[in-house]
Amino acid sequence: xxxxxxxxxxxxxxxxxxxxxxxxxxxxxxxxxxxxxxxxxxxxxxxxxxxxxxxxxxxxxxxxxxxxxxxxxxxxxxxxxxxxxxxxxxxxxxxxxxxxxxxxxxxxxxxx
Amino acid sequence: xxxxxxxxxxxxxxxxxxxxxxxxxxxxxxxxxxxxxxxxxxxxxxxxxxxxxxxxxxxxxxxxxxxxxxxxxxxxxxxxxxxxxxxxxxxxxxxxxxxxxxxxxxxxxxxxxxxxxxxxxxxxxxxxxxxxxxxxxxxxxxxxxxxxxxxxxxxxxxxxxxxxxxxxxxxxxxxxxx
Numbered sequence: 001x002x003x004x005x006x007x008x009x010x011x012x013x014x015x016x017x018x019x020x021x022x023x024x025x026x027x028x029x030x031x032x033x034x035x036x037x038x039x040x041x042x043x044x045x046x047x048x049x050x051x052x053x054x055x056x057x058x059x060x061x062x063x064x065x066x067x068x069x070x071x072x073x074x075x076x077x078x079x080x081x082x083x084x085x086x087x088x089x090x091x092x093x094x095x096x097x098x099x100x101x102x103x104x105x106x107x108x109x110x111x112x
Numbered sequence: 113x114x115x116x117x118x119x120x121x122x123x124x125x126x127x128x129x130x131x132x133x134x135x136x137x138x139x140x141x142x143x144x145x146x147x148x149x150x151x152x153x154x155x156x157x158x159x160x161x162x163x164x165x166x167x168x169x170x171x172x173x174x175x176x177x178x179x180x181x182x183x184x185x186x187x188x189x190x191x192x193x194x195x196x197x198x199x200x201x202x203x204x205x206x207x208x209x210x211x212x213x214x215x216x217x218x219x220x221x222x223x224x225x226x227x228x229x230x231x232x233x234x235x236x237x238x239x240x241x242x243x244x245x246x247x248x249x250x251x252x253x254x255x256x257x258x259x260x261x262x263x264x265x266x267x268x269x270x271x272x273x274x275x276x277x278x279x280x281x282x283x284x285x286x287x288x289x290x
């Protein structure tokens with residue numbers, strides 16, 4: 001199954017933050033590493049899609065005062081999620097190897 | 113051990129005296145020597161006798177046993193962990209006081225609570241609140257409030273988009289009936 005760029009980033013962040021990855025920490029991780037700030041809503045939408053596909057599992061945490069007494073939702077990447085992520089990254093690196101960078105840059109210069 | 117002369121009890125340069133009285137060279141500074149020479153002779157003798165007794169007691173004291181060493185290490189560790197725990201408690205108390213001081217905008221909070229009904233929404237709303245708490249600590253309160261409002265509006269818009277197919281379906285149904 002294909003996954004979008006955001007889903008890919010969310011999966012990687014959840015893997016990096018395992019076992020304490022949740023909405024805000026995933027958002028922070030993506031902002032620091034990918035220099036991109038997805039909204040909380042889009043992260044939760046991506047998490048919902050990934051859970052539907054069976055790539056992640058979630059478990060509720062403890063309520064904390066800084067969250068107004070609400071609980072966190074911790075994310076764990078499943079084996080199939082890891083396999084899909086690896087496959088997706090492999091496809092990207094394979095595509096990258098096939099790039100003709102010089103010609104691409106020349107084309108960009110011509111267009112510009 | 114021979115008792116040193118009252119006027120010149122020990123000297124930096126006297127290697128024999130240093131060895132005899134177990135006094136390390138580095139310990140005796142010039143200031144100490146000057147202070148010593150200014151003391152009355154009786155006091156010098158009393159201090160010197162006391163020092164000798166102290167040194168003898170230190171030399172004759174047996175080294176700590178393994179069990180005693182283990183006990184001492186355990187006590188040190190317990191003390192350290194206790195002090196770390198006390199510091200953490202103090203930090204968390206300070207943090208909770210800070211957190212209690214910052215409250216999100218009432219209307220935004222009300223709207224958020226109004227629309228957040230499912231269990232799933234609780235986590236997202238909690239994240240929005242946590243973001244506000246962090247912002248209010250790191251930024252100005254007005255800026256944190258603006259960001260909170262933008263998060264809440266984003267959430268509500270998403271809610272509206274989720275509800276859009278339902279509204280369309282109801283309209284279609286009622287449209288057909290009418």
